[in-house]
Amino acid sequence: MDYEQVEAMAIMYSGTGTKQERMPDHNSYVSGGTPRRDANTTHSEVAISTILGAIAMDPNQDKSEANLLNLLIVDDERSIREGCRDVAQSIGYSTYIADNAEHAFRVLDTTSIDVVLLDLRLPGLGGLEVLKEVKRRRPETVVIVMTGYASVQSAVQAMKQGAYDYVTKPFNLEELRLILDRALGHLQLSSENRILRQQVKSKEGFGAIVGRSPEMEKLYRIISKAAHSSHPVLILGESGTGKELVARSIHFSGPYRDKPFVAIDCGSLVPSLIESELFGYVKGAFTGANKNKDGLLQAADGGTIFLDEIGELPIDLQSKLLRALQEKEVRPVGGTKPVPIDVRVLAATNRDLEHAVAQGTFRKDLYFRLNVLSLRIPQLRQRKQDIPLLVGHFLERLTRSTGIQRNISDDALKLMLSYDWPGNIRELENCIERACALTSGPTIHVADLPTTIQNWRELTQPSAEKAIPRRGILPIAEIEKQAILGAIDLLHGDKLEAARLLGIGKTTLYRKLKEYGALQ
Amino acid sequence: MNSETNMTQASGSSVKNLLPHLAVIDSAGVKAIRYNLHELANVFTGVTIAGELLLQHMEAGPLHQYASNICEGSERGCVLVREICRQLLAACGEIESSRDDLGTPQR
Numbered sequence: 001m002d003y004e005q006v007e008a009m010a011i012m013y014s015g016t017g018t019k020q021e022r023m024p025d026h027n028s029y030v031s032g033g034t035p036r037r038d039a040n041t042t043h044s045e046v047a048i049s050t051i052l053g054a055i056a057m058d059p060n061q062d063k064s065e066a067n068l069l070n071l072l073i074v075d076d077e078r079s080i081r082e083g084c085r086d087v088a089q090s091i092g093y094s095t096y097i098a099d100n101a102e103h104a105f106r107v108l109d110t111t112s113i114d115v116v117l118l119d120l121r122l123p124g125l126g127g128l129e130v131l132k133e134v135k136r137r138r139p140e141t142v143v144i145v146m147t148g149y150a151s152v153q154s155a156v157q158a159m160k161q162g163a164y165d166y167v168t169k170p171f172n173l174e175e176l177r178l179i180l181d182r183a184l185g186h187l188q189l190s191s192e193n194r195i196l197r198q199q200v201k202s203k204e205g206f207g208a209i210v211g212r213s214p215e216m217e218k219l220y221r222i223i224s225k226a227a228h229s230s231h232p233v234l235i236l237g238e239s240g241t242g243k244e245l246v247a248r249s250i251h252f253s254g255p256y257r258d259k260p261f262v263a264i265d266c267g268s269l270v271p272s273l274i275e276s277e278l279f280g281y282v283k284g285a286f287t288g289a290n291k292n293k294d295g296l297l298q299a300a301d302g303g304t305i306f307l308d309e310i311g312e313l314p315i316d317l318q319s320k321l322l323r324a325l326q327e328k329e330v331r332p333v334g335g336t337k338p339v340p341i342d343v344r345v346l347a348a349t350n351r352d353l354e355h356a357v358a359q360g361t362f363r364k365d366l367y368f369r370l371n372v373l374s375l376r377i378p379q380l381r382q383r384k385q386d387i388p389l390l391v392g393h394f395l396e397r398l399t400r401s402t403g404i405q406r407n408i409s410d411d412a413l414k415l416m417l418s419y420d421w422p423g424n425i426r427e428l429e430n431c432i433e434r435a436c437a438l439t440s441g442p443t444i445h446v447a448d449l450p451t452t453i454q455n456w457r458e459l460t461q462p463s464a465e466k467a468i469p470r471r472g473i474l475p476i477a478e479i480e481k482q483a484i485l486g487a488i489d490l491l492h493g494d495k496l497e498a499a500r501l502l503g504i505g506k507t508t509l510y511r512k513l514k515e516y517g518a519l520q
Numbered sequence: 521m522n523s524e525t526n527m528t529q530a531s532g533s534s535v536k537n538l539l540p541h542l543a544v545i546d547s548a549g550v551k552a553i554r555y556n557l558h559e560l561a562n563v564f565t566g567v568t569i570a571g572e573l574l575l576q577h578m579e580a581g582p583l584h585q586y587a588s589n590i591c592e593g594s595e596r597g598c599v600l601v602r603e604i605c606r607q608l609l610a611a612c613g614e615i616e617s618s619r620d621d622l623g624t625p626q627r
Binding site for chain 2: 079170
């Protein structure tokens, strides 16, 4: 008997087992026609692209069709072929069946098979030979072997030759479902990683900014406009959202790209040195000033000066900065002659400057001077669809630096998608670096993620027990305070390390400590 | 019959003479048992899955009970086949595999 066709008209089922529609199934290879899709594209890739919402799909392609994975069942026992076929279809596979090696190869030649369920004992060419041939033709195909004897020898032999998993006969419905589900998960994960890598390679947004969410697309448009003007830009965003990256993108996407880009962290400059750092000094201005030195504003002449954490600038220096920006000249400390400067000013803060103006801690005129154009970077929790892309980006970067390729498990990615990321991208980056350092294998699992994120799952997964708050509701500010003080305590006072692990900037950490009255 | 089989049979005969209470199965016999066990496993796998699928599609009633009995019988058969396989592996000096031996599937 020639190999059997599933059915001329098969009933397709969704992954949930809901009957969706009738469609012609696999007539293409029976009649010698071409398969319906490119043999190099696996269905899982298409399925994952739907999940991520990141890859443009052919609008004419039927989604239910695109989401099906192709499974080939190779067994000489008719009842097993048919049983496995029905179970696989109910899970969401599109099935093909063959009763011997030759038939299996013919299916493999004409159809892009994602998973092969292979009996090790076949008439003619044995199952191990078929396995070898399948892996030779399509190494990415997942092969599950069905063996009659659960000997270590046979299982090891199959795994050595590239089998993904094995199941011992006799098996029941539940075992079969489990193993097929696991293969499905594996394919989705590997395809997801592949897509992430492709996306990272194909587009990284503006410069090094990663993100394809609508919020980020909007940001790119604003950056593009800002880049081609010479007006000051005020960049707003929470700590860790990538304000400096946006500033760099504005500079390097515009006409100033060949000129200097000087970044100043106003929050980290020593107060007594800020003035001389910004405006320079002349010889003899103070003890140790043995020669003239240009300030950072002069160093950026012709290019862009980026004033990070502008909200931290002392009020007395705010007026000097305003004067320099308005007059386009600086007066070095100890000097009498003003020095002309021509700089594009970009400033950033995570503070509410309007509030600071109202409180009198930030000069209103400087605020208006800086806030000619303003853009707000979305928080990571507002663009969670970018998380897989960012994870892929960081993994790719780590692979480049360490030479070790790593991927992330479905569960870990799901958890990361559910987490709120108060420390934004900086926290995500630290999380990935930490997980890569802790994981023993090539895949990052939930257990490799920081406990804050693991605990988040427990907090967000309601159960009868967890539904009742044990310690009452804490304000977010209190939780933040506990997290910061707890981290410093755990790290024996190492604030820099605490800031790094918490995913916040050191300036933010110091400011918070000042607010708590915990700064010694 | 080749010389290897003759030797196996000869050694089997001598063991049998020395230890008359032992049943000795030569390699060809083991091969035949393995083949039959594989076939039996095939039969039980087919019946078990078909029975469970049948059960899923049947409403409560006498027919459902019959299907349930088939499943129960085939499950018991599966257990017995596994047990015989385990005994055969042990008798042949082979170790039965478990997932722990191989770890989780490749990721």
